[in-house]
Amino acid sequence: MALTDTKARTAKPKEKQYKLYDEKGLLLLVHPNGSKYWRYKYRFNKKEKSLALGVYPEVTLKKARARRDDARELLSDDIDPGLNKQIQKTASSEASENNFKRIAEEWVLKKQAVWSPEHLKRIKRILNKDLFPWIGNRPINDITAPDLLAILRRIEDRGAVVTAKRTRQVAGMVFRYGVALGVTERDPSHDLKDALTAHVTKHRASITEPKEVGPLIKALDGYQGTPVVRAALKLAPLTFVRPGELRHAEWSEINFDNAEWRIPAERMKMKSDHIVPLSKQSLDILKEIYQLTGHRDHVFPNARSPRRSMSDNAVLGALRNLDIPKEKMSGHGFRAMARTILDEVLKFPPDWIEHQLAHAVRDVHGRAYNRTAHLEGRKKMMQAWADYLDKLKVEKNL
Numbered sequence: 152m153a154l155t156d157t158k159a160r161t162a163k164p165k166e167k168q169y170k171l172y173d174e175k176g177l178l179l180l181v182h183p184n185g186s187k188y189w190r191y192k193y194r195f196n197k198k199e200k201s202l203a204l205g206v207y208p209e210v211t212l213k214k215a216r217a218r219r220d221d222a223r224e225l226l227s228d229d230i231d232p233g234l235n236k237q238i239q240k241t242a243s244s245e246a247s248e249n250n251f252k253r254i255a256e257e258w259v260l261k262k263q264a265v266w267s268p269e270h271l272k273r274i275k276r277i278l279n280k281d282l283f284p285w286i287g288n289r290p291i292n293d294i295t296a297p298d299l300l301a302i303l304r305r306i307e308d309r310g311a312v313v314t315a316k317r318t319r320q321v322a323g324m325v326f327r328y329g330v331a332l333g334v335t336e337r338d339p340s341h342d343l344k345d346a347l348t349a350h351v352t353k354h355r356a357s358i359t360e361p362k363e364v365g366p367l368i369k370a371l372d373g374y375q376g377t378p379v380v381r382a383a384l385k386l387a388p389l390t391f392v393r394p395g396e397l398r399h400a401e402w403s404e405i406n407f408d409n410a411e412w413r414i415p416a417e418r419m420k421m422k423s424d425h426i427v428p429l430s431k432q433s434l435d436i437l438k439e440i441y442q443l444t445g446h447r448d449h450v451f452p453n454a455r456s457p458r459r460s461m462s463d464n465a466v467l468g469a470l471r472n473l474d475i476p477k478e479k480m481s482g483h484g485f486r487a488m489a490r491t492i493l494d495e496v497l498k499f500p501p502d503w504i505e506h507q508l509a510h511a512v513r514d515v516h517g518r519a520y521n522r523t524a525h526l527e528g529r530k531k532m533m534q535a536w537a538d539y540l541d542k543l544k545v546e547k548n549l
Contacts, residue, residue, distance in 0.1 A: 154179065156212045162187065177219045179207060189215040191222050195231045202233050249334040251294060251325065252287035258328040267418050269395045277321045281306055281314070291329045296339040300346055312348050319343055357484030359491040365543035367480065370473050372544070379461060382440040383451045384469050387482070389433045389537050391489040391508070393420065394482035398461040400450040410434060425509045426523065428530040430537035489536060497539060499532045507532065
């Protein structure tokens with residue numbers, strides 16, 4: 152006789168466990184403590200086996216019968232339902248372990264040694280803010296292109312078009328790492344290449360006209376802020392390194408005797424050591440600030456946390472305090488200024504300029520030049536550049 156829900160619900164515990172039988176191998180096992188468990192009895196390869204189907208009443212009689220029927224269907228295909236359940240459980244456990252967050256964190260761990268501190272910070276910010284909250288706990292192999300697109304659309308909706316593009320790129324690198332590990336089959340970000348809002352590139356603001364450069368340099372010299380920011384502000388146009396390279400400068404990288412600043416590869420965008428020849432003017436600035444920060448690691452330590460470098464907004468904030476609008480000059484603008492004038496006005500060889508900008512310059516055979524390429528010529532160029540800026544500061548009419 153088939154079991155009823157009423158009989159299952161009202162079954163009372165006894166001193167020993169007992170069984171209430173339904174049909175086709177389904178039964179309810181009642182324990183002395185009152186708990187009730189569904190079981191499916193079956194035979195496979197001439198052996199009697201039992202398959203757990205859940206706990207009553209969370210699993211109703213109707214649901215238990217459906218699970219029994221699923222098991223019977225597997226048996227009809229000569230598949231052991233008990234073994235199949237174990238395989239599915241193992242697969243589910245592995246999928247849970249191979250979630251997007253775990254794979255991403257492993258990828259970061261593998262790559263961070265060759266990334267600059269700023270790049271590592273950007274990657275972690277994208278992962279923690281824009282990816283992990285939505286897909287971090289999901290098995291990486293289950294994430295589809297529409298899933299990722301929904302995330303990128305949220306980012307675009309807040310007006311961060313560039314961030315959306317970078318987030319797709321970061322996600323793609325994680326997926327490709329997953330493919331290499333064998334935990335996912337493909338990179339769904341590839342399907343979204345043309346699905347995002349197009350970004351109109353805006354060149355960083357820069358002053359490149361000599362008649363405007365003089366007043367700018369004069370204004371920088373007159374900055375009345377902290378000595379650390381003032382030194383960084385004066386050194387920025389003389390060295391025209393990237394803002395992050397400037398603010399992370401360490402005294403161990405400065406060689407006063409050779410008049411050189413050697414920036415290690417891990418802090419360079421192109422991941423190659425870079426030599427900045429120091430003009431007399433640059434050396435004077437560094438010698439002066441050395442009296443204040445020479446006992447620290449950083450040339451330009453953070454005002455609040457001296458063990459850290461200066462804030463990434465320090466130079467930019469100083470420019471704004473000097474009433475130099477962001478539409479006219481940016482921290483990166485000193486690079487465009489030097490590149491333009493060194494080429495068009497001072498007529499230095501483009502190769503020297505590109506090397507000093509630490510761009511990816513290659514020879515006719517496609518090989519990257521080493522860090523010392525054109526070094527003697529670049530030393531002369533950097534001194535000529537510093538002298539030219541001094542000249543512009545005192546000339547009234549150009």
